[in-house]
Amino acid sequence: MRDINGVQVGERLEAAVVESVDRQRMKTLAALYDDPNPIHFDIPGTEAAGMGDQLILQGAASIAIWLEPAIRWAGHPEAVRKYDVRLLGNVFAEDRVEATGSVAEVDVDAGTVTVELASKVGEREIAQGTAVLGLG
Amino acid sequence: VETTEYSRLAGHKFPRGEYTLQGHVAWLWSDSIMAEPSTEVMNPTLGHYVALHGAGVSIGEIIELMGGDPATGGGSMLGRVEVEFSGALRVGTTYLIESEIVKVDRKRGKRVGPFDRLEFVARVNEKESGQQVLESTNTWVFIRKEEQ
Numbered sequence: 001m002r003d004i005n006g007v008q009v010g011e012r013l014e015a016a017v018v019e020s021v022d023r024q025r026m027k028t029l030a031a032l033y034d035d036p037n038p039i040h041f042d043i044p045g046t047e048a049a050g051m052g053d054q055l056i057l058q059g060a061a062s063i064a065i066w067l068e069p070a071i072r073w074a075g076h077p078e079a080v081r082k083y084d085v086r087l088l089g090n091v092f093a094e095d096r097v098e099a100t101g102s103v104a105e106v107d108v109d110a111g112t113v114t115v116e117l118a119s120k121v122g123e124r125e126i127a128q129g130t131a132v133l134g135l136g
Numbered sequence: 137v138e139t140t141e142y143s144r145l146a147g148h149k150f151p152r153g154e155y156t157l158q159g160h161v162a163w164l165w166s167d168s169i170m171a172e173p174s175t176e177v178m179n180p181t182l183g184h185y186v187a188l189h190g191a192g193v194s195i196g197e198i199i200e201l202m203g204g205d206p207a208t209g210g211g212s213m214l215g216r217v218e219v220e221f222s223g224a225l226r227v228g229t230t231y232l233i234e235s236e237i238v239k240v241d242r243k244r245g246k247r248v249g250p251f252d253r254l255e256f257v258a259r260v261n262e263k264e265s266g267q268q269v270l271e272s273t274n275t276w277v278f279i280r281k282e283e284q
Contacts, residue, residue, distance in 0.1 A: 032185070
């Protein structure tokens with residue numbers, strides 16, 4: 001786990017990139033999630049729903065990609081104590097998604113760091129929000 | 137922001153759910169979301185999953201409550217998720233989950249036209265100790281194209 005001492009507001013987190021969103025993983029996730037929405041597993045069903053001709057990634061997976069810079073920077077997934085994220089756009093199968101972040105607040109007494117995170121596909125915004133990391 | 141015919145759903149409590157997180161589910165979840173798969177280290181998005189799936193409320197039920205057809209998705213999208221942990225999720229632990237619909241309202245977007253927002257809150261407690269592990273708030277958006 002990262003040491004909170006020395007963490008500076010404005011510090012950039014290393015970006016996390018998914019080079020190509022995998023449609024097979026979407027199908028597994030739809031089964032785990034018990035999600036009947038065809039946009040996550042069936043291209044003809046996606047077309048019938050008027051949502052284009054590519055499978056659309058589940059919001060939970062978009063959130064996971066958005067959170068990844070914070071997890072890697074903190075050094076452990078369970079450092080994440082809180083997250084609050086808005087989903088602004090769809091991610092499609094085979095999209096390249098990049099997530100970035102920076103330190104917004106450091107509370108040494110509480111042992112927490114708040115980071116601002118954002119993810120994009122090209123210039124298209126996908127997710128934005130904050131996460132609180134426990135580093136104490 | 138307006139009320140909608142579905143605003144009456146606010147305050148609807150779902151039956152308490154009981155859920156034991158299994159190792160293969162934790163592994164498959166992390167693999168499916170393109171994170172590091174593990175049966176020991178829990179990805180934070182599992183909080184969202186346990187809160188919803190463990191509550192015994194399916195996404196299809198939420199869509200139906202909002203007048204949509206689960207087989208077509210009913211124009212639904214996950215719009216916002218907040219998860220706050222007060223403990224750690226663990227494989228093999230049994231959780232009790234209490235959940236309710238907190239709010240349903242209607243907004244209008246320039247691009248998408250009218251849409252309804254449903255806010256769902258679930259609290260996850262360890263069954264044995266009674267300690268709260270997390271609280272999860274999901275907001276779904278339902279596009280109302282037929283009213284444009």
